[in-house]
Amino acid sequence: MEATVKIFRFNPETDQKPHFETYTMPVESTDRVLDLLEYIKGNFDGTLSFRRSCAHGICGSDAMRINGRNYLACKALVKDVGLKIKVEPVLGLKVIKDLIVDMDPFFEHFRSVMPYFVNDEPPPAKERLQTIEERERFDDTTKCILCACCTTSCPSFWANQEYLGPAAMVNAHRFIFDSRDRAAAERLRILNDQFGVFRCHTIFNCTIACPREIEITQAIGELKNAISTGALE
Amino acid sequence: MAFGRLTGLQGMRYRGGGPMLAFLLHRVTALGIILFVGLHVLASFAMQQVIWGDFGIFINTIYESPWFQIFVIFCVLYHALNGLRIVIMDFRPGLLKYQREALWLQWFIFVPIYALTIFVVIQRALAGG
Ligand code: FES
DSSP states (O other), X not given: OEEEEEEEEOOTTTOSSOEEEEEEEEOOTTOBHHHHHHHHHHHTOTTOOOOOSSSXXXXXXXXXXXXXXXXXXXXXXXXXXXXXXXXEOOSSSEEEETTEEOOHHHHHHHHHTOOSOOOOSOXXXXXXXXXXXXXXXTTGGGGOOOOOTTGGGOHHHHHOTTSOHHHHHHHHHHHHTOTTOOOHHHHHHHHTSTTSGGGOOOOOHHHHHOTTOOOHHHHHHXXXXXXXXXXXX | OOEEEOOTHHHXXXXXXXXXXXXXXXXXXXXXXXXXXXXXXXXXXXXXXXXXXHHHHHHHHHHXXXXXXXXXXXXXXXXXXXXXXXXXXXXXXXXXXXXXXXXHHHHHHHHHHHHHHHHHHHHHHHTTO
């Protein structure tokens, strides 16, 4: 089998504008798009730049737009995306080179929601216990790997980079609904900002794009509800 | 130097599927409603003026034409149903996992009501009403 891969290229040192380059190569249906990118880098053009690390869908480095929607390149198989493949950087963040985008605004939003455990009460002798149901409550949102597939698929984020974006809210949700945490009120206050949860227009791109299958729109819905009712159900 | 953020038309090309289409249609139908209300206000204003009366009547004939009405009904009905879906889901986040079904349900309600209205509009138009 042969695949044609069309890749967005932009070199800040030589190019004024980005352009596309097309490569043809032998593939297996079980190859991942990341394998094809490695093949191109190894055989055709060593200057092709993209992020990758684990290659197993865990580090969240290689979010990119494949055939028009966000995927992790290491989780997108040829048999799922077809033999004509178009690879572009994610939307809404500045392109530094080829498929590499500037993730700083993304991580700034992540940091702004206090994505860490807060509890000033003296720790018990052993550990802070939690029932199975209490742990279950926020299980879904613990799965986030911060790849930015969700935030960069969100039209509200494309429109305004100030918007916190789904990933930050997923991580806020993870701590807000943790029965051991004590900073829920403060986080909800941060989320109740004009660039917070209420900029979410229930578009669902985030949920569809998430490689970890987190029910992101639902998590955001629960945050909206918590803010408007004042109760953590 | 980095290349600017890619958004705008690039965003329109994003393959988000049904829910994103609903989001886009919600925006487009809102513009349709604004266009209708805008023309209405403009026509009412123009018809009060001594010199612009004919212009007012001309606009009137545009938005009272059956084609425009069919378009406006689409906008109002779609916008209302989609808005209702979002409001219900905002109040009951647990329902968000059924959003695919909700979108289908929305079309199931939309199609018969819209078809019936088109039928009435066309029937009246043909009868010269
Ligand atoms: S390379 Fe680590 S998630 Fe894809």
